[in-house]
Structures are given as structure tokens and as C-alpha cells.
Amino acid sequence: MSSKLNEGRVAIVTGAGQGLGRAHAHAFAADGAAVVVNDYDADSANTVAQEIRDAGGQAVASVGDVADWAYGESLVATAISEFGRLDTLVNNAGFVRDRMLVSLSEDEWDSVVRVHLKGHFVTLRHAAAYWRAESKAGRTPAARIINTSSGAGLYGSVGQGNYSAAKAAIAExxxxxxxxxxxxxxxxxxxxxxxxxxxxVGAGGAMAEQMAAPTDGSFDAMNPANVSPLVVWLGSAQSASVTGRVFEVEGGKISVSDGWQRSVEADKGARWDVAELGPVVEELLAKAPVPMPVYGAR
Incomplete structure (x- = not known):
């Protein structure tokens, strides 16, 4: 009996031509899954798919824009036509156009939100439609969606208002x-x-320095492959009891990030007067958890 949790399963990984997506695609293949390698760049997608096949795995490349409605539908269809099914969708594709809010252009806002947020929704929607049809036909799937948010989306990041907003929306x-x-x-x-x-790395400055690979042979905490084991586990049938959660992953550390929750409250039982609200709000905030700092804030 195979010890691989994803043996016989089929996964789509978007933005899999490099970085995190490439690491995820290789990790799913190593764990027994057949992989549809999506990327906007044909050379990158084909290279990763070939790497997986050369290593003895199953993979096919699919080139296209994940935020395009028709392509999203065809991406799901590719998994089904090539491998007979779809079990897992890993939404990873994205890019950045960093700028302070007062300098951010309309195109820089629209393009980043489109690829990250709409790109997650399009593929999710078409995959979910397939799985719903399977369920209604009496073939209830063990289907998994793993989306990619960011610490920038959870806590904010100076100079990344478009990216942070899109990643926050992905969490929700x-x-x-x-x-x-x-x-x-x-x-x-x-x-x-x-x-x-x-x-x-493209962010430059302190961020690029922090992300640099160690030269002394010590554990490379920023290696994208460190993130993939959790993604592969979440993509397996074994993770059936886990849903609606957001996990932060860095190096060997995994943490659960809790979203908006009601913490402290004050109830007058009647409408508040504007003049009396100052002390009430101050008391609430004194009792509430302190927010996480925004990345890059001084």
C-alpha cells in the first residue's frame, strides 16, 4: 500500500512555472498526484511539466491567463480530459506592481486585483461547478481548494495597497x-x-536581503519548497476535516491566522449619544487585542 497521500489524485497548480507554484507542482507529483502545470509563460509551464515527467511523474502544461473566464473553464477541462478527473485546485498565480497609494495608477490597481482576486475566483468557480455536478450525480468528491493569500493581505504592507487588498479578499x-x-x-x-x-526578491532593499539564501549551509527558511508540504497535505483526502482556515507558513513554522472576530463590546441597550462615545471607544480598545503591525510601517 502506498504511503503517498495523493496517489491517484489530480491537481491543478496555477502560476506553477516558477517559485512557489513550481515547488508545489513538484511536491504534488512526488506525492503521487498527476499535475496540470499552469503558467502564463509557455516556456516555464512546459519546462516544469517536463521536469516532473523526467522524474517519473505525470504532468501536462496548460498555458493561459487564469483571470480569463473561458480559459479557466478550459483549464479544468484539461485536467479531466488528460487524467480523467480533478481533485485539487491550488490557486497561486499572481504578480506585483508596488507603489504607494497616492502614486498608484488605475492600471496598476486593476491588473494586480484582476490576476490575484479574479484569477482565484475564475478557476475556483469552474472547478466547483465540476465538483458540484459530480456530487449531484452521486459521486461526491474529496475535493480540495488551496488559495494563496499573504501576510500583506492579513496585516497590510506599505507600498502594496493593491496587492494587500487582493490578498485580503482572497482570504475572505x-x-x-x-x-x-x-x-x-x-x-x-x-x-x-x-x-x-x-x-x-524583486522588492529589493531589506526585503531582498531577508529573503536571500544562506551561504553557510544552514537551513534555508525562505526556500519555496518549505511551503509545499502543507499545501500537499491540504490537497489530500486526509485533510477532510479542515476547511475555511488560513495558515501562515515560513520555514519550518506553521501557524493558524484567525480572521475578523468580535472580541470586546459595549451594549447600552439604546442609541448612543455622540458626546458619550469617546470614553466608550477608548475602553473597548484598551481591552481589545493589539493589531499586528503593518509590514514596512514606522
Whole structure:
């Protein structure tokens, strides 16, 4: 009996031509899954798919824009036509256009939100439609969605208002999907990874220095492959009881990130007067948890 949790399963990984996506694709293949390697760049997608096949795994490349409605549908269809099914969707594709809010252009906002947020929704929607049909036909799947948020989306990041907003929305989209799709045998979770990728290294300055690989042979905490084991586990049938959660992953550390929760409250039982609210709000904030600091804030 195979010890591989994803033996016989089929996974789509978007943005798998490099960085985190490439690491995820290789990790799923090593764990027994057949992988559809998506990327916008044909050379990158084909290279990763070939690497997996050369290592003895199963993979096919699919080149296209994940935020395009028709392509999203065809991406799901590729998994089914090539491997006969789809079990796991890993939404990872994205890029950055960093700028302070007062300098951010409309195109820089639209393009980043489109690829990250719409790109997650399009593939999720088409995969979920397939799984719902399977469930209604009496073939309830052990389906898994793993979305990619970010610490920037959970806590904010100076100079990344477009990226942070999109990643925050992805975290909430994950919670929404978990609530709506659970009845069809679908779970949805998100990760907020810290790893060395083109996006993080390209940021330059202190961020690039922090992300640099160690030269002394010590554990490379920023290696993208460190993130993949949790993604692969979440993509397996074994993770059936876990849904609607966001996990932060950095090096060998995994943590659960809790979203908006009601913490402290004051109830007058009647409408508040504006003049009396100052001390009330001050007392509430004194009792409430201190927010996590925004990345890059002084």
C-alpha cells in the first residue's frame, strides 16, 4: 500500500512555472498526484511539466491567463480530459506592481486585483461547478481548494495597497467558499506564505536581503519548497476535516491566522449619544487585542 497521500489524485497548480507554484507542482507529483502545470509563460509551464515527467511523474502544461473566464473553464477541462478527473485546485498565480497609494495608477490597481482576486475566483468557480455536478450525480468528491493569500493581505504592507487588498479578499473568498461548497464534498483553505520568489526578491532593499539564501549551509527558511508540504497535505483526502482556515507558513513554522472576530463590546441597550462615545471607544480598545503591525510601517 502506498504511503503517498495523493496517489491517484489530480491537481491543478496555477502560476506553477516558477517559485512557489513550481515547488508545489513538484511536491504534488512526488506525492503521487498527476499535475496540470499552469503558467502564463509557455516556456516555464512546459519546462516544469517536463521536469516532473523526467522524474517519473505525470504532468501536462496548460498555458493561459487564469483571470480569463473561458480559459479557466478550459483549464479544468484539461485536467479531466488528460487524467480523467480533478481533485485539487491550488490557486497561486499572481504578480506585483508596488507603489504607494497616492502614486498608484488605475492600471496598476486593476491588473494586480484582476490576476490575484479574479484569477482565484475564475478557476475556483469552474472547478466547483465540476465538483458540484459530480456530487449531484452521486459521486461526491474529496475535493480540495488551496488559495494563496499573504501576510500583506492579513496585516497590510506599505507600498502594496493593491496587492494587500487582493490578498485580503482572497482570504475572505476562501471562508466564503468553505461555507458554500462544503455540502458538495469540497474544502477550501488558504495559505499566507513567506518564501523567496521573484515577487519578494524583486522588492529589493531589506526585503531582498531577508529573503536571500544562506551561504553557510544552514537551513534555508525562505526556500519555496518549505511551503509545499502543507499545501500537499491540504490537497489530500486526509485533510477532510479542515476547511475555511488560513495558515501562515515560513520555514519550518506553521501557524493558524484567525480572521475578523468580535472580541470586546459595549451594549447600552439604546442609541448612543455622540458626546458619550469617546470614553466608550477608548475602553473597548484598551481591552481589545493589539493589531499586528503593518509590514514596512514606522
Amino acid at each position: 473568498l476562501t471562508i466564503q467558499a468553505a461555507a458554500e461548497l462544503g455540502g458538495y464534498g469540497i474544502t477550501a483553505n488558504a495559505i499566507a506564505p513567506s518564501a523567496r520568489t521573484q515577487m519578494t
